[in-house]
Amino acid sequence: MKYIKQIAIIACLILASCEDVIDVTVPTAAPRLVVEASIDWEKGTVGNNQTIKLHTSTPYFDTTTNNIVTGATVKVTNTNSGAEFTFADQNNGTYTTSSFIPVVNDTYTLEIVYNGENYQASETLKSVSDINRITQSLEGGFDDEVLDVTIFWDDPADEENYYLVRVLEVGDMFPFLEEISDEFINGNEIDDFFEKDDDADDPTEEFNPGDTVDISLFGISERYHNYMQLLIEQYDSGGDPFSSVAAEIRGNCINTTTPDNYAFGYFRLTQVVKESYTFQ
Structure with a gap:
């Protein structure tokens, strides 16, 4: 019984110590x-x-x-x-x-x-080129059990081209973004697909019949392509303990x-x- 009382006292002390408020001083910079x-x-x-x-x-x-x-x-x-x-x-x-x-x-x-x-x-x-067509599939993405959407467009030959694709499901707050270079596909038809991760607990997280997406295809400069590439890489690596520190x-x-x-x-x-x- 004495041993149980000691355990109870220690537990109370631990719980009490967890109530201490720690003030963290966060460095700030002048507004830009x-x-x-x-x-x-x-x-x-x-x-x-x-x-x-x-x-x-x-x-x-x-x-x-x-x-x-x-x-x-x-x-x-x-x-x-x-x-x-x-x-x-x-x-x-x-x-x-x-x-x-x-x-x-x-x-x-x-x-x-x-x-x-x-x-x-x-x-x-x-x-930027016109979008040739938009298709949906269960086979074009990483998961053959969820819907994905694919867009197709023609890349002009004999010139460098850079693109930004923006896909936003109606009702969502944040879009999918992807930057693309024609370095290895110059002069060909380009396709790009998007899918949402399968979530067994919340099937609304993935694309479903009846969902509408707004798709924008931008023609961009090489410098802006490089800028967006860095931003998207940092965003996608958020929460990854093995990713490099955001700069x-x-x-x-x-x-x-x-x-x-x-x-x-x-x-x-x-x-x-x-x-x-x-x-x-």
């Missing part, structure tokens, strides 16, 4: 400008309406700070023609224009003036006034084709 500048020209549209979003970085655990950026000057210039497009401040962190003119293979420069500092980035607008990935936005105060984010220009598919 974050640029979400995706100039996407959907095939079959004029492409004149474009939006750029600006905000500042915040500490990881901060959920209260209003970090939208207003009062900045935002301009995009076609360096081939000299045409300038001013993006108007909407006072909610977005800057818009209704007069943008997209020209395939022309280079554009983004210029942002914020807090007395000048940020610049340059990109070339890349074209800060810089985009193409340079602070020409104070180089050390560089911005996060990326200025991209793409042509995109979009399709929706409903599983049968």
Whole structure:
């Protein structure tokens, strides 16, 4: 009986010790400008309406700070023609224009003036092929018991091409993303498939008949392809104890006034084709 009492006392002490609160000091950095500048020209549209979003970085655990950026000057210039497009401040962190003119293979420069500092980035607008067809299967993916969706398109011959595929199931918060190079498949029909992992406890996690996915195929630059490749690799390795430590990935936005105060984010220009598919 004495032994049992001792065990009970030790257990109580252990449980009591687990109630101690440990305060962890998390290092923070000064806020940086974050640029979400995706100039996407959907095939079959004029492409004149474009939006750029600006905000500042915040500490990881901060959920209260209003970090939208207003009062900045935002301009995009076609360096081939000299045409300038001013993006108007909407006072909610977005800057818009209704007069943008997209020209395939022309280079554009983004210029942002914020807090007395000048940020610049340059990109070339890349074209994209049409989607030939979209199919579903139980055999094309890794698991022959769950549905997958595959898209097909033609890669132009005798030139380097890079693509970004975005697949988002209607109702989901986050899309599947995949970057593709035609290095070993130049001039051929390319196909790319997506499937969700089988989950016996929750069959809604996988694709099911009646589900609809929105598919976007972007033509992108080599530099943006490399940038997205790093981001996707880091995202996919999250939680993997054997993966390398995540590193800060810089985009193409340079602070020409104070180089050390560089911005996060990326200025991209793409042509995109979009399709929706409903599983049968």
